Amino acid sequence: MFEKFGKNARAAVIATQEQAKLLGVERIGQEHLLLGVLAEAEPDLAAVFTARGVTADSARATLAQRATATPLGTDDAEALRSIGIDLDAVQASVAENFGADAWDRAEPEPKRGVFGRLLGANWVHIPFSTDAKKSLELALREAILRKDREISSTHLVLGILRAAQPTTVDLLGGHDAVSGLRADIHGMLDRAA
Incomplete structure (x- = not known):
C-alpha cells in the first residue's frame, strides 16, 4: 500500500516514526500518526489545523507530557x-x-531491529498499533472515495478523523473539533479540485 502514498504522505509516515522514537513509545499510535502529519503538513493543511489551534509543537508537547506523567494518579x-x-x-x-x-x-529494554543488530546501531523498529494501521487503511478508502490517484497527507488526516481514538480527539480539542476539522478538510479539498 505504501507505493500508493504521495510524497507528502510518505514524509508524514517517516516523520511519524521519528516522532515516536523521540517520544520513546513502544507502539506508534494514531496520535503519533497525527503528529507526523502535523510535522510535515503542506501549507493549506497546516493553515486548517492552525485555524483550529492545533500545531505540531502543541501536539508534541501534549504527548511528551502524557508520556512522563504518572501512570496512576x-x-x-x-x-x-x-x-x-x-x-x-x-x-x-x-x-x-x-x-x-x-x-x-518493569519496562523491558527496547529490542533492536534486524538492521540495528547487523550494523551495531541503536536503530529501533517501532511497530504500528492496530488503530494506526486502521487509520492508514481508512486513508486509502478516503482517497478512493474522492477518486484520487494517490494517498496524500490530507487523506491520512481524514483516515485518522474517521476513527479518532480518545487521545487523538483530546489533541484536536474534542468531538466537535474533530467533526469541524473533517468538514474544513473536505472543503479545502473541494476548493482545490
Missing part, C-alpha cells in the same frame, strides 16, 4: 479505593517482594 487511586483496592498497599507489596526499584525495572 490520585484520581486513579481513588477509583481503585472505591472498589476495595488500596494502590499504596499494592505498590508497597511489589516493592517488598521484588525490590524497591521494581517499578523502574
